[in-house]
Amino acid sequence: MEARLCGRALEIGGLLYRGAEAEVYEARWFCMPAVVKVRPPKPYRHPRIDELLRTRRTVAEARAMYAALRAGVSVPAVYLVDPLEKIIVMERLEGISLAHLVEADSGRALEAARRLGSMAARLHAAGVAHGDLTTSNVVVVGDEVFLVDFGLASLDADEDDYAVDVHLFMRSLESTHPDHVEDMLKSFLEGYRQVAGGDAVENLMRRVEEIRLMGRYREERRRSVWGQVEQP
Known part of the structure; x- marks a missing residue:
């Protein structure tokens, strides 16, 4: 996949997981181990509806992670949320x-x-x-x-x-x-x-x-x- 951020900021590697709505890739964020979760376009949906759904779900997931963190729940650190590219860059957990x-x-x-x-x-x-x-x-x-x-x-x-x-x-x-x-x-x-x-x-x-x-x-x-x- 291609990312709007490139070079030293965000380097995207191989696919780790593919689900129904999203894909997760290994990555490096400013040289730190990371993962990128991306919601790719769905050809079976109307383009405008697809764009809206993917944007909303990306933002909603990031908000849920922040709410969990505020509640005292351990979640991966979020480095970047990009609603335009429908990606979340987060900490890679080595566990x-x-x-x-x-x-x-x-x-x-x-x-x-x-x-x-x-x-x-x-x-x-x-x-x-x-x-x-x-x-x-x-x-x-x-x-x-x-x-x-x-x-x-x-x-x-x-x-x-x-x-x-x-x-x-x-x-x-x-x-x-x-x-x-x-x-x-x-x-x-x-x-x-x-x-x-x-x-x-x-x-x-x-x-x-x-x-x-x-x-x-x-x-x-x-x-x-x-x-x-x-x-x-």
Whole structure:
């Protein structure tokens, strides 16, 4: 990709990750290790709508990261936000994702989950929902735990959004770390409780269970409908 900033200020390297809405590249920012998140054009959208959406989502993600930082949540340092180019240049974290740490060092992973729970509680207290709270979006660097990828974050979140955060965390554990679900969730909720209190955790988990029940109901209905269609 080409960047409007070039030369010694911003040097962009290879692709690290490609998602539905954005791409992440390794980079150097004034000779410091960095990453660049860019939202490329989508040819299936009207050009004006596409331009507006990409600009808004770039700015919204940067604002969510700043709101998280103000709430006491560790996030990568943001070096540059360029709405015209739809890029965010940020600190490159030299660590390990919680998804990998669970399998590599369960003791450290449990402590990271506890700290993540505290971070989630602070985030929610500030009215922010992450929107994609999975073990892949948590990076452990030494003794520090960072939350990354605020592309789906909401700055005007409500209790349902907070419950969805926890539901997504649980689902990521169930799908990739089924043997660690109970212990990891227990540590997460312990950290959440330390910040928000026991009543808040009870109310939160009650709503989480409602969301999960609705999901199971929809899945059962889908299977039932397709089962009827497949019958001769």
